[in-house]
Amino acid sequence: MAEPIRVVVTGAAGQIAYSLLYMIARGEVFGKEQPLVLHLLDIPPMMGVLEGVVMELADCALPLLRQVIPTADPAVAFKDVAAAFLVGAMPRKEGMERKDLLSANVKIFKAQGQAIDQHARKDIKVLVVGNPANTNALVCSHYAPSIPRENFTAMTRLDQNRATAQIAAKLGVPISAVKNVVIWGNHSSTQFPDPSNGIVEINGSTKRVWDAVNDAAFLQGNFVETVQKRGAAVIAARKMSSAMSAAKAACDHMHDWWHGTTSGQFVSMGVLSDGSYGAPKDVVFSFPVEISNGKWKIVQGLQLDDFAKSKLAVTGKELEEEKGEAMAVCSA
Numbered sequence: 001m002a003e004p005i006r007v008v009v010t011g012a013a014g015q016i017a018y019s020l021l022y023m024i025a026r027g028e029v030f031g032k033e034q035p036l037v038l039h040l041l042d043i044p045p046m047m048g049v050l051e052g053v054v055m056e057l058a059d060c061a062l063p064l065l066r067q068v069i070p071t072a073d074p075a076v077a078f079k080d081v082a083a084a085f086l087v088g089a090m091p092r093k094e095g096m097e098r099k100d101l102l103s104a105n106v107k108i109f110k111a112q113g114q115a116i117d118q119h120a121r122k123d124i125k126v127l128v129v130g131n132p133a134n135t136n137a138l139v140c141s142h143y144a145p146s147i148p149r150e151n152f153t154a155m156t157r158l159d160q161n162r163a164t165a166q167i168a169a170k171l172g173v174p175i176s177a178v179k180n181v182v183i184w185g186n187h188s189s190t191q192f193p194d195p196s197n198g199i200v201e202i203n204g205s206t207k208r209v210w211d212a213v214n215d216a217a218f219l220q221g222n223f224v225e226t227v228q229k230r231g232a233a234v235i236a237a238r239k240m241s242s243a244m245s246a247a248k249a250a251c252d253h254m255h256d257w258w259h260g261t262t263s264g265q266f267v268s269m270g271v272l273s274d275g276s277y278g279a280p281k282d283v284v285f286s287f288p289v290e291i292s293n294g295k296w297k298i299v300q301g302l303q304l305d306d307f308a309k310s311k312l313a314v315t316g317k318e319l320e321e322e323k324g325e326a327m328a329v330c331s332a
């Protein structure tokens with residue numbers, strides 16, 4: 001069997017981590033032959049709760065899990081890690097403005113970027129889940145100059161999974177029949193869930209999602225809004241934010257980055273923008289990507305109509321604004 005790799009999960013005492021840790025430790029991300037040492041980072045007041053999580057992981061009796069290291073010290077948490085799930089962030093409290101939340105969280109991601117720079121493996125793969133995920137990933141990469149910028153990504157896979165599930169339900173097909181429905185832009189309500197390059201297998205033949213659904217008003221209206229507002233709908237129903245589905249999406253994201261995508265299939269990832277498709281450069285923007293040998297590449301040559309272009313412009317503008325606010329906070 002391979003040598004163990006070190007994987008860190010931040011916000012390890014929180015609700016997403018509670019599902020995520022089990023999935024990682026079972027081998028669903030790095031493979032059933034890859035032993036793991038899990039590093040669990042949270043803040044000092046959560047160390048008691050984290051101890052309970054450590055006990056439960058032990059009680060799961062998982063053969064791949066060689067060691068668990070709970071800590072409140074980023075230097076310990078990021079030491080020699082090959083992959084990082086940055087989930088921990090400050091939740092929005094009552095009366096808090098979006099700006100206050102951004103300001104609190106970019107400071108966390110600045111400090112974690114610095115710790116990654118100093119302590120992690122230089123080929124670390126970083127997935128940012130904590131919100132505002134795209135801008136946090138940008139900040140984190142900015143403060144880790146010794147690590148390639150393409151090694152920092154933000155999660156929009158939950159949005160993609162939600163979008164794919166909506167299309168599968170609409171067409172009455174299994175989720176595995178729907179491919180290449182993607183998310184552009186920010187993981188926020190300005191994101192653009194785009195079915196226009198999606199394909200679906202129906203009765204043994206492959207069709208465009210657009211033709212199979214055959215309802216432009218739905219695809220540009222209700223579908224887009226449902227995906228954009230799905231997080232809020234889950235909170236309204238569950239009184240807590242998405243956790244199981246967020247953990248599953250984080251696993252999907254890292255799994256595909258680690259193992260690659262199948263030919264002709266693309267997935268959504270927030271990655272450093274090179275300006276493709278008219279998106280602003282140097283923000284972390286969700287694009288359709290293909291992955292091989294651990295490296296992602298933005299899919300080129302997709303057609304975007306005027307509706308899509310207008311949606312990309314809105315979400316791109318929001319990301320540029322967030323970047324301005326974040327960099328002002330970091331340099332203050």
Ligand code: NAX
Binds near residue numbers: 041
């Ligand atoms: P919880 O509040 O349950 O857990 C967050 C944990 O992070 C807590 O245990 C807290 O103590 C810890 N934490 C806070 N500051 C920390 C720091 N500096 N270092 C390490 N740990 C720290 O939140 P949960 O529901 O798990 O959500 C975590 C984050 O994911 C939130 O920012 C949330 O907004 C974000 N989400 C992102 C999604 C995405 O698709 N990108 C979807 C799901 C989720 O809403």
